[in-house]
Every structure is written in structure tokens, then in C-alpha cells.
Amino acid sequence: MYLKELFQELYENYGSQYWWPANSKFEVCIGAILTQNTAWKNVGLAIKNLKKAKLLSAEKMQSAEESKIAELIKPSGYYNQKSKALKFFCKHLAENYSFDLEKMFGKPISEIREELLAMHGIGKETADSIILYAANKPIFVVDAYAKRIMGRIYGKAHDLDFDSYDDLQKFFHENLKPNARIYNEFHALLVQHAKLYCKKEPSCGKCFLKKKCEFARSGK
Ligand code: SF4
Numbered sequence: 001m002y003l004k005e006l007f008q009e010l011y012e013n014y015g016s017q018y019w020w021p022a023n024s025k026f027e028v029c030i031g032a033i034l035t036q037n038t039a040w041k042n043v044g045l046a047i048k049n050l051k052k053a054k055l056l057s058a059e060k061m062q063s064a065e066e067s068k069i070a071e072l073i074k075p076s077g078y079y080n081q082k083s084k085a086l087k088f089f090c091k092h093l094a095e096n097y098s099f100d101l102e103k104m105f106g107k108p109i110s111e112i113r114e115e116l117l118a119m120h121g122i123g124k125e126t127a128d129s130i131i132l133y134a135a136n137k138p139i140f141v142v143d144a145y146a147k148r149i150m151g152r153i154y155g156k157a158h159d160l161d162f163d164s165y166d167d168l169q170k171f172f173h174e175n176l177k178p179n180a181r182i183y184n185e186f187h188a189l190l191v192q193h194a195k196l197y198c199k200k201e202p203s204c205g206k207c208f209l210k211k212k213c214e215f216a217r218s219g220k
Contacts, residue, residue, distance in 0.1 A: 004176065058090045
């Protein structure tokens with residue numbers, strides 16, 4: 001099955017997912033940092049606390065005490081590391097872009113990515129989420145759900161290591177035209193599919209992809 005076909009199947013079954021749920025680009029960046037190793041509902045609680053404390057702007061966050069931020073984002077877990085990462089991100093924005101995210105997002109994808117990856121507490125998935133969902137630039141976000149689903153659907157058919165972030169991202173980039181809207185929706189649809197059917201213990205019998213999926217066809 002071509003990737004385009006997979007996208008169509010998912011889209012026809014689930015419709016638009018309206019990602020990323022946030023009121024500003026800065027909030028997307030904060031959410032992308034906070035969502036590491038935790039469920040989205042916990043991120044929601046942390047963001048609610050930051051909003052209530054009126055700290056959801058780069059300027060305000062930059063001047064706030066790290067310990068205060070840590071306290072507010074406690075629901076998202078790993079709060080000491082994450083508050084450090086948030087402070088580092090705001091400091092970078094202050095020193096290089098006078099807090100103007102648009103200036104940073106005006107750069108080519110490769111440069112933004114390099115800058116983000118050099119920051120404390122930002123890995124590939126977080127950097128790419130910021131580039132796709134906040135900067136609205138076409139880079140595919142790979143996560144554990146995408147690895148699981150793609151590994152199962154395509155099996156060894158493409159002779160790629162679907163557990164590798166870089167290999168899987170390359171697979172998407174080579175087989176889909178660069179389009180931020182499609183990448184945005186595709187990633188969100190994969191998350192939805194992993195939650196409803198392609199769970200750790202997959203519900204292949206009920207899955208609308210079973211006839212096109214290597215894993216289901218091999219009867220594993
Ligand atoms: S058929 Fe099974 S393994 Fe394949 S995508 Fe559906 S749930 Fe996942």
C-alpha cells in the first residue's frame with residue numbers, strides 16, 4: 001500500500017484531527033517540550049497552570065524563577081528537567097530573536113532543526129513537532145505510534161528499520177510531497193489509529209486496514 005493510500009484510508013475513517021490544540025505558536029512549542037514521556041492530558045493541566053499564572057509568553061517565562069515554573073508544570077512529570085528546557089528555550093529566543101518566534105521560523109528547516117536540537121532537553125521528536133506544528137513547515141514527526149503502525153503495516157517490505165527515527169522519517173519524506181498540512185494530519189491520524197486499533201495488543205480483526213497490513217496478513 002502506498003503512503004498516499006494509507007493517508008486516504010485513515011482520513012476517510014477518522015476525518016480531520018485539528019492538531020495541534022493550542023492558542024499560539026509559543027503554546028505549541030511549550031506543549032511539544034512538555035509532552036515528552038507523558039500523556040497529553042497531563043500537558044493540558046500543566047499548560048492550564050502556566051496560563052493561570054500568566055506565564056504563557058516567552059518574555060514572562062524568561063523572567064520567572066525556574067523553580068516556580070517547575071511547580072506549575074508538575075502534572076507533566078520530569079518537571080525539573082522540563083522547566084530547565086523551557087527556560088533554555090526562552091533564553092535562546094531572547095538572546096537571538098528578541099522573543100520573536102517568527103524570526104526564528106523564517107529560517108530554513110535545517111537551520112531551525114539544528115538550533116532546536118542544540119538546546120537542552122529537546123530531541124528529534126520535539127524539534128520536529130515545533131517545526132511542523134508551530135512553524136508550519138513540512139517535516140514529518142515520528143513517534144512511537146508511527147513506528148509501531150508502520151512496522152506492522154509494511155513489515156520488511158521496504159527493507160527499512162522502522163524503529164529508527166531517521167529511517168522512518170526519510171521513508172515519509174521520500175514517498176510524500178513536502179506538505180505541512182498533510183504531514184500535520186497524517187501524524188495526528190496515526191496517533192488516533194494507534195489508540196483505537198493498532199494498540200500494543202492490536203485489534204486486527206476489527207481494523208479497516210487488515211487486508212493491506214503485513215502483520216494482519218501474516219496472522220502473527
Ligand atoms: S491490521 Fe492490525 S497490525 Fe495492521 S494496522 Fe490494523 S490493528 Fe495494526
